[in-house]
Amino acid sequence: MSSLEEKTLSTEQIFTGKIISLQVDEVELPNGKTSKREIIKHPGAVAIIALTDDKKVVMVEQYRKALERTLVEIPAGKLEKGEKPEVCAVRELEEETGYECEKIDWLTSFYTSPGFADELVHLYVATGLNKKVNAAELDEDEFVNLIEVTLEEALELMKNQKIYDAKTAFAVQYLQLKEALKTK
Amino acid sequence: MSSLEEKTLSTEQIFTGKIISLQVDEVELPNGKTSKREIIKHPGAVAIIALTDDKKVVMVEQYRKALERTLVEIPAGKLEKGEKPEVCAVRELEEETGYECEKIDWLTSFYTSPGFADELVHLYVATGLNKKVNAAELDEDEFVNLIEVTLEEALELMKNQKIYDAKTAFAVQYLQLKEALKTK
Numbered sequence: 001m002s003s004l005e006e007k008t009l010s011t012e013q014i015f016t017g018k019i020i021s022l023q024v025d026e027v028e029l030p031n032g033k034t035s036k037r038e039i040i041k042h043p044g045a046v047a048i049i050a051l052t053d054d055k056k057v058v059m060v061e062q063y064r065k066a067l068e069r070t071l072v073e074i075p076a077g078k079l080e081k082g083e084k085p086e087v088c089a090v091r092e093l094e095e096e097t098g099y100e101c102e103k104i105d106w107l108t109s110f111y112t113s114p115g116f117a118d119e120l121v122h123l124y125v126a127t128g129l130n131k132k133v134n135a136a137e138l139d140e141d142e143f144v145n146l147i148e149v150t151l152e153e154a155l156e157l158m159k160n161q162k163i164y165d166a167k168t169a170f171a172v173q174y175l176q177l178k179e180a181l182k183t184k
Numbered sequence: 185m186s187s188l189e190e191k192t193l194s195t196e197q198i199f200t201g202k203i204i205s206l207q208v209d210e211v212e213l214p215n216g217k218t219s220k221r222e223i224i225k226h227p228g229a230v231a232i233i234a235l236t237d238d239k240k241v242v243m244v245e246q247y248r249k250a251l252e253r254t255l256v257e258i259p260a261g262k263l264e265k266g267e268k269p270e271v272c273a274v275r276e277l278e279e280e281t282g283y284e285c286e287k288i289d290w291l292t293s294f295y296t297s298p299g300f301a302d303e304l305v306h307l308y309v310a311t312g313l314n315k316k317v318n319a320a321e322l323d324e325d326e327f328v329n330l331i332e333v334t335l336e337e338a339l340e341l342m343k344n345q346k347i348y349d350a351k352t353a354f355a356v357q358y359l360q361l362k363e364a365l366k367t368k
Contacts, residue, residue, distance in 0.1 A: 004247040004254055004327050014199050015206060017222040020300055022199055022206050025249060030327050037249040038201040040224060042300070063188040064298040065209060065221040070188050071298055078299070108342070111349045113296045113303055114248040114255055115262070116204050116226070121350070143188050143214050158292070165295045166305070166350040173357050180364035 003030055006037070019043070019078065020117075042119035046089040047076035047167045049107065049174065050099060050126040052148055057175065058097050058129070059154070059168070060144040072147065072162045074171045076121070085109075085122040093126055097146055102128025107174070112166060121167055151175050187214055190221070203227070203262065204301075226303035230273040231260035231351045233291065233358065234283060234310040236332060241359065242281050242313070243338070243352070245329040256331065256346045258355045260305070269293075269306040277310055281330055286312025291358070296350060305351055335359050 006027040015022040025037045050058040061072045077092035079085065086104060093099055109122045149157065154172045157163040163172065190211035199206040209221045234242040245256045261276035263269065270288060277283055293306045333341065338356045341347040347356065 004245065004329065006247050006249050008249075017208065018220065020222050020224070024201065027249060036202065038204050039250045040204070040300075042297075045299070061188065063190050064295075065190050065192075065211060066223045066300055066302045067295065067298055071295070073298070076299075108353060109345075109348070110353045111248075111251065111255070113226075113301065114251055114257070114349045115229070115260075116224075116250055117297065117301070118250045119297055145188065161293075164293070165298045166354065169292060169294045170350065170354050170357065173354065173361060177357060177361045177364060180361060 005030070006035075009034060038116055040113075040117040040119070042078070042117055043081070044079045044085075044120045044122070045076055046079065046085050046092055046122045046124060047074050047171070048089050048093045048104075048124050048126050049074055049171045050093055050097065050101065050129060052129055056148040056150055057154060057171070058099065059147050059149060059157075059163075060096050061147060061162075062144045070162075071164055071168075072157050073165055073168045076167060086124065089122070089124040089126070094132065096144055098132050099126075099129045100132055101126035102130070110170075123167065123170070151179060189214070190219075193218065222300055224297075224301035224303070226262070226301055227265070228263045228269075228304045228306070229260055230263065230269050230276060230306045230308060231258050231355070232273050232277045232288075232308050232310050233258055233355045234277055234281065234285065234313060236313050240332040240334055241338060241355070242277075242283065243331050243333060243341075243347075244280050245331060245346075246327065254346075255348055255352075256341050257349055257352045260351060270308065273306070273308040273310070278316065280328055282316050283310075283313045284316055285310035286314070294354075307351065307354070335363060 009026040012024045021041045023039050059072050063070050075096040079088050104124050104126045107123045107125050112119045193210040196208045205225045207223050243256050247254050259280040263272050288308050288310045291307045296303045
């Protein structure tokens with residue numbers, strides 16, 4: 001057991017929503033003092049680096065109400081209850097972009113905001129993309145513009161802060177690294 | 185104006201805490217339907233890739249109550265009201281690790297969880313590190329173990345899921361990319 005551990009003294013459930021819930025834990029710190037921790041519970045999510053045969057990466061532009069603006073991001077979505085991340089990744093890719101994939105490989109997973117939230121994102125790489133005849137069947141309240149960009153265009157979108165979130169920044173850097181290692 | 189925009193119909197303030205606050209917005213979607221958005225407001229944060237003269241990267245192990253476990257992360261901390269990110273980065277590096285830096289450069293910024301939170305993390309690279317005689321003066325309720333690792337050790341920590349958060353995963357990949365481009 002780590003000496004850094006914080007023991008839970010009490011938990012107050014503040015809010016239970018459709019996607020997130022909020023609780024405030026009173027904790028005992030390693031020095032015996034007490035403090036409060038504001039904690040968001042989230043079901044977890046997947047994100048997909050989807051690569052077309054002509055070496056473009058599939059992105060979606062969508063409105064983010066928390067930011068009051070649109071962002072360009074790699075396709076992503078939250079896990080349904082009991083859903084396996086890989087199944088979710090295939091489903092979200094298809095729902096958001098209309099692409100089926102022949103191959104999907106797990107790349108890495110990470111917590112997005114460990115200071116206050118337990119959201120874990122599982123990142124996949126999808127290849128062998130085939131556009132379904134029936135275009136993307138979007139969620140009822142999901143509206144996205146589909147774009148396909150080269151690595152250079154993605155870097156330009158980062159410079160202009162159209163790409164501006166952690167998972168997509170990681171994905172673009174992954175493609176840079178892949179490129180750098182290939183031409184080494 | 186983007187056709188993807190969601191108009192705010194009403195905002196319900198649910199919780200205002202020490203670090204985060206929670207509101208639920210009722211929005212009008214592009215198709216005229218209404219929906220709810222659960223939104224976390226956060227003051228924003230900085231994170232620092234601090235490189236020692238012998239090419240190690242400084243990390244802190246700390247307990248994350250939201251995850252009920254410790255993580256190894258690059259030093260980070262939230263912005264005080266009105267504080268400039270660069271000033272915050274220098275302060276947090278010193279408070280968490282005891283290191284002053286001669287040089288600090290902005291690398292990039294990204295939203296950590298744009299689906300439900302407005303937390304923006306500003307990432308810096310600090311070099312010319314000098315240990316202060318007085319060791320780290322930690323925040324009252326902050327307890328961390330300091331470690332300094334090579335890139336190879338950092339990759340091993342990722343494999344073992346001790347490093348397991350977005351900003352640190354991005355930082356390690358940044359060091360991989362730097363290495364790959366150097367030896368090209």
